[in-house]
Amino acid sequence: MRDPRYDALAELVLDHSLRLQAGDVLRIEGEAVAAAPLIVPLHREAIKRGAHCYTALDLNGLKEILVAEGSDEQLEFVSPIELRELDVIDASITIWSELNTHSFTHADTDRRQRQLTAQRQFAIRRRDLIASGKHRWCGTLSPTEGHAQDASMSLEDYEEFVFRACHVLDADPVEHWRQVGERLQARADELGSVRELRILGEDTDLNVVVEGRAWRAAYGRQNVPDGEVYTSPVETGVNGTIRFGFPAVYGGSEIDDARLVLEDGRVVAAEAAGGQEYLQSLLELDEGARGVGEIAFGLNYEIDRFTRNILFDEKIGGTMHMALGMGFGALGGQNRSALHLDLICDLRREGEVYADGELVWRDGEFLHDPQPARPAEHVG
């Protein structure tokens, strides 16, 4: 059954995120069953636009078998065929949909991490190609019962939530995201002149040095939905305490109510009401796992609730988030890690943010419109 909302999401991703052109080679990745409702319209619309399109699909249950039963060599295997694929494609889409988001909960953490680390080689190579302008990529989600369950919603309500967050029910979704781009770009430019941020919230008082770092506006190019501004802070410039009120979900496991103490950019104390052991194991993953790779503000106000999915949670309008681990080289970030653990701090009720001593944010919103505005880049 064709659902026009899935068609609209597909068109937004192809036209706004990827700016797909006739003759482009496009790869669509995802779990075959969970992502099928979006894969079929994406593929159809890509074909209609004259692109060459193919799928690289996983099947639910296979990685679980690999992590449970594979040898070390199999666990760490990186397909040379897949790596070479990146050289012959112009664009790719990752659909993060899962049928069951908790299928790795009881898997051996170390083995799962090794499998993920191997898998990340493809993503890292792709990130380099994106940074050098040789590749366009977008990550998105097709609603499933599993994600709806995580959000404590029916599938019908969850679909509504997802499509509203993506603004594909708007009359002109592409125009909406273009305007978001203009607004967020102006905000990013303004933040780019800030030397130091101070974030105050419940059990939170954190100083973050961002001097010399570029901020990036995220407006539906690499994620759909989108709506955040982010940078990589100065590696030694994060000090203080922070409490993350929302659970963090990583590799299918949860860390609840994490509190961190940071000194000179490194986590020196970490506790969590739930998943403490898991948090510790992630911090031990490698040298960079205790460093901060990202600091960001979530500005999509259609996303007004926590749904246990980082694609949406990190963009909740009125929140900030911090990622431990991998930083963004293109923004000046130097921290390197296999980890990129996003932790979300709700600033909607008690939050205040000072930029070089001046109050710029209170209770979930920037106080002033950004000045000056300049148009977002239209062609990447």
Added chain:
Amino acid sequence: MADVLVGFCASVQKGDLVTLESSTLAAPLLRELYRQVLEAGAQPLPRIAIEGLTENVLKFGNDDQLDWVNPARADDIESVDVRINLAAPANTKRLSNIDPARQARFDRSAEPLRNRYLARAAAGELRWVLSAYPTEAAAQDASMSLAEYEDFVFGAGFLDDPDPVARWQEFGERLDRVAEFLATKREFRIVAEGTDLRVGTEGRSWIPSKGQENFPDGEIFTGPVEDSVEGEIEFTYPGVFNAREVEGVRLRFEAGEVVEATATRGQEFLREMIAMDDGARRVGEFAFGMNEAITMFTRNTLYDEKIGGTMHLALGTAYPETGGLNRSALHWDLVCDLRSGSEVYADGELVYRDGKFLNASG
């Protein structure tokens, strides 16, 4: 079934790169195959298809898109050691309303990849096995319930036997003996109702198909001398190709080429397929079906061409390991039942009657 496919059919070895190619409907078997490939110390590479994508290309693609060869799949064909492919359709008639000319153009685009993997297979660099997972669509084509069809599928693979591999080895030895016997002959004459056909095989290899490249299996095939096929043949069963059926097919050959093609139903499609390219008018394969656990026509070539007591011809491309030289984007198997009122002569001598070889070896 997974252990027979991985161990016996594909004999997966440590370190092999193994593609597992099927649709999501085969998920239970795919997971078991994945596990068995890991156990063998090899690396499984899932290549999962979903319904509807081929249809998108055929309906909305321009010529460039119909002709496109996916470089990632070309790399697979070039790089992997083993391909395991399971047919698992949700609807075998999905592509019935596609313009045959566009379908043929699309099929031609797959030809370089097929030629390449057949060449690598012939050179011993690549092993492949084509099998099928029982689905409702396939059961419907066979006019069976899914439960009945599953019994049929497992029976055809001797999987109801306590030791299927031993059964296949024993059957394989019998096929070897028949193939050796056939290899001593130069010319065959097939006589049946509506059929009197001569096929030359001198210098060509007869290959016993013992469960390595198809599963289930049980045929002996060769690539006939390209200009040798002469006479008439009437095929008992409908020919099924790209979701379309052609019934009552009669072909007349002169010097290896089809010079007359008629059908009681689907004649237009038959003629379009034969006109696909130069090789589509010639015979790429000549074979005997030998699997006596397959007795019924089920509209699936994998099984139909192995029905014990039948022979089949394929129009189009030949398997290079037979010595057959014909090349085409087409490979269309058409099956002729020889189980009653039929005779086969080899170099003038009666060697086969009513579905069975007469000498002890068969």
